[in-house]
Amino acid sequence: MVCSTSCSSPCYTLGFLQKNNSLGEEGRLSGALSERQKNLFTCENSDRDVRFRRTETDFSNMFARDLLPAKNGEEATIQFLLELVDILTNYIRKTFDRSTKVLDFHHPHQLLEGMEGFNLELSDQPESLEQILVDCRDTLKYGVRTGHPRFFNQLSTGLDIIGLAGEWLTSTANTNMFTYEIAPVFVLMEQLTLKKMREMIGWPSGEGDGIFSPGGAISNMYSVMIARYKYFPDVKTKGMSAAPRLVLFTSEHSHYSIKKAGAALGFGSENVVLLSTDERGRVIPSDLEAKILDVKQKGYHPLFVNATAGSTVYGAFDPINEIADICEKYNMWLHVDGAWGGGLLMSRKHRHKFSGVERANSVTWNPHKMMGVPLQCSAILVREKGILSGCNSMCAGYLFQPDKQYDVSFDTGDKAIQCGRHVDIFKFWLMWKAKGTIGFEQHIDRCLDLSQYLYEKIRNREGYEMVFQGVPQHTNVCFWYIPPSLRGMDPNSQEYREKLHKVAPKIKALMMESGTTMVGYQPQGQKVNFFRMVISNPAALQSDIDFLIDEIERLGHGL
Amino acid sequence: MVCSTSCSSPCYTLGFLQKNNSLGEEGRLSGALSERQKNLFTCENSDRDVRFRRTETDFSNMFARDLLPAKNGEEATIQFLLELVDILTNYIRKTFDRSTKVLDFHHPHQLLEGMEGFNLELSDQPESLEQILVDCRDTLKYGVRTGHPRFFNQLSTGLDIIGLAGEWLTSTANTNMFTYEIAPVFVLMEQLTLKKMREMIGWPSGEGDGIFSPGGAISNMYSVMIARYKYFPDVKTKGMSAAPRLVLFTSEHSHYSIKKAGAALGFGSENVVLLSTDERGRVIPSDLEAKILDVKQKGYHPLFVNATAGSTVYGAFDPINEIADICEKYNMWLHVDGAWGGGLLMSRKHRHKFSGVERANSVTWNPHKMMGVPLQCSAILVREKGILSGCNSMCAGYLFQPDKQYDVSFDTGDKAIQCGRHVDIFKFWLMWKAKGTIGFEQHIDRCLDLSQYLYEKIRNREGYEMVFQGVPQHTNVCFWYIPPSLRGMDPNSQEYREKLHKVAPKIKALMMESGTTMVGYQPQGQKVNFFRMVISNPAALQSDIDFLIDEIERLGHGL
Incomplete structure (x- = not known):
């Protein structure tokens, strides 16, 4: 157990005792507090921390107005936040799990019409906390897992746990x-x-x-x-x-x-x-x-x-x-x-x-x-x-x-x-503390190595053409995938250019619909649409790069 | 227990079973996973949520690199986040507790020199997760509780639990x-x-x-x-x-x-x-x-x-x-x-x-x-x-x-x-869902009522002068506190103005040093420093307004 340096040993004992004494107690499921807990909650020494435990709480008849600063709102507040943390930690676990999708794509009109009880409209009357928790779950469900090992779509990718902890603290401090x-x-x-x-x-x-x-x-x-x-x-x-x-x-x-x-x-x-x-x-x-x-x-x-x-x-x-x-x-x-x-x-x-x-x-x-x-x-x-x-x-x-x-x-x-x-500073400061300068260095070097791995893998591979030659200076690897139907065509012909221009958008759309991976594309100057692969995701491995290439070929082969 | 609409009943049972089966298990304290848990963790159906439990974890030999996406980093990640949540929920509990201070004031040079092991400097080498958690605790300890019922210093005050939940989710989604x-x-x-x-x-x-x-x-x-x-x-x-x-x-x-x-x-x-x-x-x-x-x-x-x-x-x-x-x-x-x-x-x-x-x-x-x-x-x-x-x-x-x-x-x-x-939208959307338009309305009306209560309380009270006459249009109540030593002086004299100009800063400094409450002051045009009380804090009660006035008098009486 972690104690701040200013924390006296009774704090340790207090937390430990409470923990071992917790789930067997009567009255927890109903939300009532034991005498011991009441004492803990009213403990005025601000250096003594209480350890809270999850209880089965029925949120269907509870509302925002029952949470702090409401009188006696403490237990409801803690249980609500712990329930939310359960949703969030499950999301985090799945984010790093390659068997989950990067996204579950829906068109705007589909989400606006309401998905299985997920209604985005706002109303005059409050919703129960149960509904609020369901909304939180659904918000994550229909979003994009930017921390997924196969999310390469943006310059900002990944979900750093220390940084996340920093953000949770920052929003709690709310200053x-x-x-x-x-x-x-x-x-x-x-x-x-x-x-x-x-x-x-x-x-x-x-x-x-x-x-x-x-x-x-x-x-x-x-x-x-x-x-x-x-x-x-x-x-x-x-x-x-x-x-x-x-x-x-x-x-x-x-x-x-x-x-x-x-x-x-x-x-x-x-x-x-x-x-x-x-x-x-x-x-x-x-x-x-x-x-x-x-x-x-x-x-x-x-x-x-x-x-x-x-x-x-x-x-x-x-x-x-x-x-x-x-x-x-x-x-x-x-x-x-x-x-x-x-x-x-x-x-x-x-x-x-x-x-x-x-x-x-x-x-x-x-x-x-x-x-x-x-x-x-x-x-x-x-x-x-x-x-x-x-x-x-x-x-x-x-x-x-x-x-x-x-x-x-x-x-x-x-x-x-x-x-x-x-x-914006705290999460960054905390990450720097937790990783040290060398931790950032290792991350950077790893991403650049991965990018070179991708470059080496595709530069002479059939069906690929690099947008520029040589090892990329950063992690950006820019390339065209040429479907078999286009190979052998005159690359300077208008027809070829027009067809190639449509390949990346089409593959990208299929990727999003299958939810397997995401990577960006764009034209640049006179160059028609090409993929821009970038690697900043600390979760990405060589196998994810391999997966991406396989996926591009799977989706693009028949175009 | 809350289930998303897409969650099947086995999920409920799973969570419930796990909960009742948790603390008695051997091997949890060492961080090892039971067979049941391994099965749960590798469950691939993304609609089934696992319920995690706190264990006593020794973070002193663990580092950021041991967290996800590290191999087998899941348990460490969850335990680290739950430990952090423990720190945060304790902070939240104390924030709403009037027996805690609004702040524990230190001068910049004091914090820069390092407080009892709280060292702000960054280094090349990583710190242990134990130290990171201590740093989180200390960051909150030396900060200002902007959600405290007696924090009136800014237009933005209060700590809304639903909004906080929204921010935690937003940073987890990180998009x-x-x-x-x-x-x-x-x-x-x-x-x-x-x-x-x-x-x-x-x-x-x-x-x-x-x-x-x-x-x-x-x-x-x-x-x-x-x-x-x-x-x-x-x-x-x-x-x-x-x-x-x-x-x-x-x-x-x-x-x-x-x-x-x-x-x-x-x-x-x-x-x-x-x-x-x-x-x-x-x-x-x-x-x-x-x-x-x-x-x-x-x-x-x-x-x-x-x-x-x-x-x-x-x-x-x-x-x-x-x-x-x-x-x-x-x-x-x-x-x-x-x-x-x-x-x-x-x-x-x-x-x-x-x-x-x-x-x-x-x-x-x-x-x-x-x-x-x-x-x-x-x-x-x-x-x-x-x-x-x-x-x-x-x-x-x-x-x-x-x-x-x-x-x-x-x-x-x-x-x-x-x-x-x-x-920035999610927390707001979630609060609107949770409170309804009427919830916001009630909050606004309450704050304006409280402000009128303050106005009525001090407008004819000895030792107070209003900066402008009439009921405030918003929650801003602007006033001078006149210490006994200044009462009866010619209010147009230069000496009076100079002395009065120093009263609010002096009381504010004493407030911050005693940590009991915070309220803003400033001059405006030709008017010397006066207090600007604003109420947007949902935790504030009439008794907090009374406290503020008592505190101003306690600290300012002898000036």
Whole structure:
């Protein structure tokens, strides 16, 4: 049994006694409390923990109003939560069980019509707790098991148990990151974790700034905002008219959030210039320089370059050092979007792909992708201290009072564009504690090895064609599956292209309907629909990769 | 016992048998599995649920790597999670216990130095699961109990058990809102819930658009973006230079996020014009019209008015109908920031304060504030269908493929400025199911009654002065406590003002150090620091209000 260091030995005994004394007691099934338990429940010493046990509880006549803070609501509350935990632990068990489906697919209209008593409509009157528990079960039943060993559909996959525990605790604590006052421990965890991340980036002594934001798109948006503030601080007060026409540069393979940021922040998406890439999807530095010169020639101001470290589709790493040289030459802000690639900074074997990242002005890094932290967990890291606050602070008096009794430099909320901010740090901090840096490293290396296994398996296999040649830089393996009916056709013919374009969507639809596995597909530029396999799932084994390939062939063979 | 409708009766028996058969078994303490249990664990029928039981588990030599997906990691995983749930349920029990403290205050440097073995630093090597559980316990120990009946510090207070259950499930499902493909149930729940909210606003048939966003500040930012897109769609592609100088209007009492949005989106904070208010903090419509005319006179373009429904400090409701008249007259966008007040739409008694809201173009409404939904849960609701998508879509091919097998109009992610989006809907949907609309109504009415109780109690009490006169519109009760040493001084003297300004911070610091209760304070305009009491906590009773007043007097009497 685990005791906190402040827990005295009577606590241990108490828990132990209660446990051995539990199920034989009369009156438990009816929900009544024994005298011993009543004593335990009213125990006022907050360092003594009570161990609760499941009882058979009839929830059909119980309602939310019977739970805490209702008078005598404690037992009902505990039993309700334990019943829910039973549902959740069963779900977790099945998630890792390869004999269960990844999903049980239904069309929107089917779910909207109501499935066997699962009714999504809301009403004026309350439902019983029994119905609520059934709804919880059904919600999971008709969802997608993103932690299943054969779920490869997104950059974020897997179900990390420590991270999950962190999220359960976070939601129980239910607080907000804006001040030290109401989130003292979490604010400090964020500060220490951001510092560790900056050390890994290579900024001297881990100095700098940063914040966790609701996803990589918002982190990238931050980078554009602070770049603008750095060079044209008057825009904060006077608007875009206080600056010349500002231009942002990013790869044609980069994430669409840079363009979204350009549109949202008032630059205009046309002022986001897309850079050409080589056949592996990496920015060509000379193209960047040519486009900067072109923009300058037109009298516009080149402000910002985004270098992608791990592109969404190809997993490509732009050459950061060469881009940094150009940014220095033209006095531009260098942002590195490592939303997907960031985890590789934790791997001694793979971090060379980030070579030059320490020269960046800002970096996006999403632990919720490659590192398996539950959604959401994204950091924007900034080399210059104070600039986030300078860019965003509005000094709201009701929240950030200067006359508090503690060091208010720990009230970090005014750096954010949000006011309330969800606690995204705890699960990540807890995972780092539980795995150590080496645990993350092992996970990263394993995923990259698996991805190379897939690459080696299919690169010369009949019926497969790689979208780009060579070992992938990240875990992205992009390929076409060519059904027998298309093999031998002229690959440059329009007919072939049209037919091939339909193969991946068709196989994907069949996959979802059979529920066996999930993998993404998309076109890219002139290339017709292809599969993009990514591996971030810690549950995936070589046998799951084999399964995926078998499944693609099973479903696609007859197309 | 609860069974899903698809669960056959053997499941019931199975769980029941197992339960009665549990604690007497040999070998459980050593972590070994009985034959019966092995059979249960390998049961492949996914509709049969297994009931797990706590065992005494020694976590001191176990690590994260021993949990699922590790081979044979199932038992360790379940025991670890159940141990965590024990910690969490004890925390919940204590949260509602008035004999526990709201917080155990420590300064940042104290926590950073490490408290009795609670070390926040991260390291390269993993910690044992025992240490991880201790860390969880300590994280809660040094945090703030935001669900405590005497926590009044923020607009978001309370710990709703159904909402908590919803969050635990959400993090177990660990998926992402961007597509129907990976979040079918949650996407539909969001759609149905937003429609209900629009019906409550009063838009015909609940038509329109909307999305859940990471907090009210981002929701307000959305409103400014779509207003700009509505009148000057070219800004999306060409930037702010495609529009004349655009001006936003909002109350001097409004939330700072409107100004933040103005700065971030390229308008400039100087182009956010602050409107004068009456002594209750409500916008004076004639001031709005005068300022619009002034702006027009200067050749700028008045674009957008924010009407606050429940201001942060006073809880004031701006007169929406009169503001809507002016917006119609000048062809401007009307946004209603109901982040704090939104819940009152659920109360037949109080919704008249929103009179005219159906004339708004967009509305922010945070269920995570007055309605007690766990953080984060904020909606931006829009009257015109399609405009959110028009404003924000970038049509990323890798995510929003048009050639999927289902109706892709359910892939709502491209409406968002985020890419990945946390599932904020489920806890809210579940609470609505569990309480019904009437449950929310009762909660709202109770909080407003309690607030009126506080108002009546102190408005003529010796040593109190109200910041504004009359029954508060929302639950905000703003007041000064005047210690005996200040009573009788000239209230207009500089000395009095300076002394009074220090009273609330001093009492607050003492409160936090004694850990008995928490309430916010701030200055506003020319008014020196005063307490802002807000009630959204469902656990609060009249006796807690009495306690707060006694505590203020106990701590402040000698100042």
